[in-house]
Amino acid sequence: MKRSITILLLFINAFTFAQTANPIVIGQSVEILSKVLNEQRRINIYLPDEYSKNDTTQYPVIYIIDGGMQEDFLHITGIVQFNTQPWINRFPKSIVVGIENVDRKRDCSFAVDNLDFLKRVGFKKEYYTTYGGSAAYIKFIATELQPYISKNYKANNYKTVIGESFAGLLTTEILLKHRELFDTYIIMSPSLWWGNELLLKDAPALLGVKNKTKVNVYIGACNKKEDKIMYDDATALRDVLKKYGGPETTVFYDYLPAEIHSTMLHQSVYNAFKLIYPKTAYQK
Numbered sequence: 001m002k003r004s005i006t007i008l009l010l011f012i013n014a015f016t017f018a019q020t021a022n023p024i025v026i027g028q029s030v031e032i033l034s035k036v037l038n039e040q041r042r043i044n045i046y047l048p049d050e051y052s053k054n055d056t057t058q059y060p061v062i063y064i065i066d067g068g069m070q071e072d073f074l075h076i077t078g079i080v081q082f083n084t085q086p087w088i089n090r091f092p093k094s095i096v097v098g099i100e101n102v103d104r105k106r107d108c109s110f111a112v113d114n115l116d117f118l119k120r121v122g123f124k125k126e127y128y129t130t131y132g133g134s135a136a137y138i139k140f141i142a143t144e145l146q147p148y149i150s151k152n153y154k155a156n157n158y159k160t161v162i163g164e165s166f167a168g169l170l171t172t173e174i175l176l177k178h179r180e181l182f183d184t185y186i187i188m189s190p191s192l193w194w195g196n197e198l199l200l201k202d203a204p205a206l207l208g209v210k211n212k213t214k215v216n217v218y219i220g221a222c223n224k225k226e227d228k229i230m231y232d233d234a235t236a237l238r239d240v241l242k243k244y245g246g247p248e249t250t251v252f253y254d255y256l257p258a259e260i261h262s263t264m265l266h267q268s269v270y271n272a273f274k275l276i277y278p279k280t281a282y283q284k
Contacts, residue, residue, distance in 0.1 A: 026046060026077060029043070029069075032145065036140040037102075039102060044067055045149075046077045046081075048084065048094065050093065058156040059092065059153075059156060060092055060158040060160065061156075061158070063141075066104070072265065079269055083273050083277075086281065087281060088281060090280050091273065091276075099141075103133070104166055107134065107137040108170040108191075109131045109169065109170075110199075112131070112198070115131075138177075160182060160183065164187075165189055165190070165261065168191060172192060172199055176202070176203055179213050180213050184217075185217045186218045186220075187217065187218065192236070200240060203240045204240060207241070207245055208244065215248065217249060218254065218272035218275060219238050219254065220268035221253070221255045222234075222259055222261045222264045223258070227260070227261050230261055
């Protein structure tokens with residue numbers, strides 16, 4: 001009998017604990033109807049701890065191209081929250097905006113005449129059933145998403161964008177063709193092989209027109225033995241930006257030999273913030 005009462009009390013305590021447990025909330029998720037893309041887009045948003053509608057504080061905004069909950073939103077938000085704690089204070093507290101993917105290959109790639117170049121990089125044409133939609137996607141970011149964030153959140157004018165792999169291809173295209181959309185570009189292992197390195201070939205001419213706006217550009221490269229094409233393209237992007245980017249382009253190049261293409265993003269983003277913002281609260 002005594003044992004039965006003990007078990008019953010443990011059960012009651014466990015049930016009471018379960019009843020009082022609260023969910024952990026790190027942000028909010030909204031749906032935006034895009035007229036440009038003709039579809040609903042889910043946007044995940046992290047707000048700094050002190051965020052309040054009742055004060056005048058405005059915050060920089062960090063945009064994540066692969067920004068879904070099952071993509072990069074959670075861990076990049078963690079890096080931002082860590083670096084903006086008052087005892088670190090590497091850079092200002094920031095709003096983080098994650099764009100959840102619908103069709104990544106379509107949205108992140110520019111139009112090409114054919115897909116013959118895929119064989120060189122080891123992909124089959126049938127893997128790319130949709131592609132070439134980056135112009136519309138960039139227009140969505142510029143004319144719908146950024147204005148939405150500015151209207152509905154306390155954002156200032158400083159904007160950062162983060163993209164890796166195919167999202168790095170898109171981020172590079174924005175840098176070269178629509179440089180004014182962001183102040184800082186964090187580009188990791190970009191898939192610049194798309195279209196036989198057409199973006200790299202066009203970069204000198206594009207930079208000749210678009211190099212007056214001040215920007216920071218971080219380029220992360222994975223282990224060159226693991227993926228030589230990706231490594232070579234990242235290095236070529238560094239070189240062309242340094243040669244043709246003009247004095248308003250500050251380039252941070254980061255080779256990560258211990259990381260492969262699939263593992264580099266987390267370390268690379270952390271490194272990017274350290275390079276772009278080298279001092280903490282105790283180093284100023």
